[in-house]
Amino acid sequence: MLKSKDSPNSLDQRNATRLRVLEHIRTRGSISRTDIASALQTSPATVTAATADLIAAGLVKETEGETSAKSAKRGRPRVLLQLDGRSHLVAGLKVARHVISVLLVDFEGNEVTSHMHQLKDVQMTPVAFVATVRLALEEACDRINGSIQQLAGVSIGIAGLVDAKRNFVHWSSSITDRNVDFSYLFSEGLPCPTFVENDANLVAKAEQLFGQGKGLKNFLVVTIEHGVGLGIVLDGKLYRGERGCGAEFGHAKVQLDGALCQCGQRGCLEAYVGDYALLREMTVTGHSSEMANVSDIHVQANSGDQRAASVLARAGQMFGLGVSNLINLFDPECIILSGAQMSMEHLCSEDVMNRIKNGVVNVDAPLPEIKIHQWGDLMWSKGAAAYGIEQVSILKVQELAVQHAP
Ligand SMILES: [Zn+2]
Numbered sequence: 001m002l003k004s005k006d007s008p009n010s011l012d013q014r015n016a017t018r019l020r021v022l023e024h025i026r027t028r029g030s031i032s033r034t035d036i037a038s039a040l041q042t043s044p045a046t047v048t049a050a051t052a053d054l055i056a057a058g059l060v061k062e063t064e065g066e067t068s069a070k071s072a073k074r075g076r077p078r079v080l081l082q083l084d085g086r087s088h089l090v091a092g093l094k095v096a097r098h099v100i101s102v103l104l105v106d107f108e109g110n111e112v113t114s115h116m117h118q119l120k121d122v123q124m125t126p127v128a129f130v131a132t133v134r135l136a137l138e139e140a141c142d143r144i145n146g147s148i149q150q151l152a153g154v155s156i157g158i159a160g161l162v163d164a165k166r167n168f169v170h171w172s173s174s175i176t177d178r179n180v181d182f183s184y185l186f187s188e189g190l191p192c193p194t195f196v197e198n199d200a201n202l203v204a205k206a207e208q209l210f211g212q213g214k215g216l217k218n219f220l221v222v223t224i225e226h227g228v229g230l231g232i233v234l235d236g237k238l239y240r241g242e243r244g245c246g247a248e249f250g251h252a253k254v255q256l257d258g259a260l261c262q263c264g265q266r267g268c269l270e271a272y273v274g275d276y277a278l279l280r281e282m283t284v285t286g287h288s289s290e291m292a293n294v295s296d297i298h299v300q301a302n303s304g305d306q307r308a309a310s311v312l313a314r315a316g317q318m319f320g321l322g323v324s325n326l327i328n329l330f331d332p333e334c335i336i337l338s339g340a341q342m343s344m345e346h347l348c349s350e351d352v353m354n355r356i357k358n359g360v361v362n363v364d365a366p367l368p369e370i371k372i373h374q375w376g377d378l379m380w381s382k383g384a385a386a387y388g389i390e391q392v393s394i395l396k397v398q399e400l401a402v403q404h405a406p
Contacts, residue, residue, distance in 0.1 A: 014050075017042070018397045021050045022059060022083075026108075030063060030082040051081055053400050058087045059107070059393070083108045088152035090392055091137055092385025094199060095158045095174050097122050097226055100132065102140040103381035107152075109209075109389060114378055115140035123173070126180045130189035137190075151192045153395070155388030157199035157380055159227050163244030164197040170245060173227065173262055195391050199223070199380055200247065201238055203338050204231025205390075206383030212336050212371050220326055221336045222249060224344065227262065228270040228322075232330070250274065252325065254318050272318040273347070281311045298345065312346035320352040324359025327368055334369040338379075348372055 024036055031039075037047040054060040065078040085108035092103045098119050104112040117136035124132060133156060134148070141148050160172030167182040169175060186194040204221040207213035213221065217236050223229040228250035232239040240246055250270035251263055258267030259277065271277050275294050282297060285307050300308035323335065337344060346352075348370070360367060 015397050015400075017046060018050045018053055018400065019393065021047060022054055022393055022397065025054075025060060025081050026083055030065065030080040032065065032078055032080055036081070055081075057396055057400050058084055059396055060084060085110060088389075088392055088396075089146070089150050090385055090388040091140065091151050091154045092202075092381040092383065092388050093133060093136065093154065093156045094202070094380035094384055095119075095129075095133075095156060096380075097174070100136045101378060101381045102136050103378055103385050104140055104144065104151075105385045105389070107389065107392075109386065111378075113140060113143045114381070115143055123176050125176050126182065126185055127189075129175055130182070130185045133194075134189055149191050153192055153388045153392035154190060154194040155202075155384040155391065156194065156196045157202040157384040157387075158196060159199050159229065161245045161248065162196055162198040162201075164195065164201070164240060165244065167194070167196050168244070169196060170243075171263070193391065193395055195388065197384070197387055198229065198231075198240075198244070198247075199383075200229025200231045201240065202231075202383030202387055203229070203375075203380060204233055204238060204383075205386050206379060207231070207336055207338065207373070208233055208236075209386050210382065211338075211379075212334075212373050216333050218330070218332045219334050219336065220330060220332045221338050222323070222326075224273065224275075224337065224339045224347065226276055227274045230326075234330075249322060249326065252322060254321055269318060269322045273315045273322075278311055278315055281314075282308065313351070316346045316349055316352040317355060319347045320355030321359055323352075323370070324356045327356070327360045332368050334371055336371045336373050338373045338375060344372060344374070 020040055021036055024040060025031060033047050033051060034044060037044045051060060055062065060081050061084040063080050063082055065080040085106040088107040089112065090105050090107065092105065094101050100117040100119060102115045102117065104114070106112055115136065117139060119132070137148050137151065137154065141150065158169070158172045158174050160174070161170035162168070162172070163170065167186060169180045169182060171178050182196055200221065200223045203223050204213070207221050213219050213233060216233070219233050221231040230247040230249035232247050251261065251265065251268045253267045254269050254272065255267040259271040260266055261268035261271035262276065278294055278297055297308050297312060301312055326335065337347065357367060
């Protein structure tokens with residue numbers, strides 16, 4: 001039986017404090033107990049208890065800092081706390097249409113190795129999906145002469161409607177079935193805790209931790225690749241919606257009974273803006289043979305092809321309409337347009353910016369800043385790894401609570 005001081009509520013509170021301390025150490029790199037206490041406005045005794053638990057769990061270690069004037073009087077250097085990077089190996093994966101990119105990081109988020117696993121099929125059954133993820137992980141672990149058993153956690157980013165809280169995928173363009181509960185399949189097929197999340201949410205997480213969203217409280221990230229995704233950060237936290245089905249900007253309707261979307265409905269934004277939509281549009285007009293990706297359409301348009309230019313212009317117009325709606329709904333500090341290996345010129349032209357301006361409700365205040373962030377191939381998986389570290393931290397702190405409960 002729990003003692004009164006260890007009631008579930010007080011356990012929750014102690015866990016919350018441990019996590020806050022851990023995350024603060026992560027943000028600061030290395031910091032003294034006194035500085036943590038004053039930054040988190042909590043007592044030094046609370047911080048001492050929390051850090052003792054984190055050290056015992058191997059998540060945090062003590063290091064010697066420079067000797068401060070105060071500690072010099074006592075004749076010893078300041079003791080600082082920092083994460084123990086070697087404590088856990090975490091994997092972040094992004095499943096795209098033709099490739100799975102894997103990034104292995106230590107507990108501090110430093111890259112250990114990366115790997116690209118080419119996919120034979122664009123869509124996989126749930127069982128094949130888990131087996132393929134496992135294979136990609138094994139190949140990545142081979143690169144460091146390690147084993148998949150060493151992983152403390154795996155986080156997977158996929159396009160689609162994902163309820164991350166329960167590893168449930170309502171729908172994804174990478175998976176043949178709808179309504180897949182991956183919690184059982186992961187526990188059967190993979191040797192460590194595994195988490196699945198919408199890829200745009202992971203990009204938002206990466207922008208918040210390492211990118212252009214650092215230090216911002218309210219911002220939106222729009223991702224454009226095969227489809228169109230949105231990550232919403234409100235008050236410093238990712239907003240997912242009640243069923244994990246929020247932030248579906250790609251499926252916001254921009255045309256009544258319009259173009260057919262890969263989700264099965266008509267008139268969705270991504271049916272005009274996603275890579276597949278642009279390539280489809282070019283195919284309809286007989287340009288298919290020379291078109292492999294959006295960059296080809298740009299090359300064609302720049303060489304004077306009117307059809308290519310008009311396909312890009314229409315995508316820009318629809319995109320401007322969508323972004324102005326986002327500003328009207330959220331009034332964020334900034335919107336980050338985030339994409340990898342693609343040309344976004346047609347989405348940030350002067351015409352598109354004017355369309356956004358004209359679509360935003362008239363107020364005497366400047367528009368939110370619109371930033372462009374062209375990512376390298378690994379940025380999606382970097383976001384996945386960041387989410388994996390966060391989830392592993394929560395699990396390890398929960399394990400502490402169980403060990404310490406009477
Ligand atoms: Zn749709």
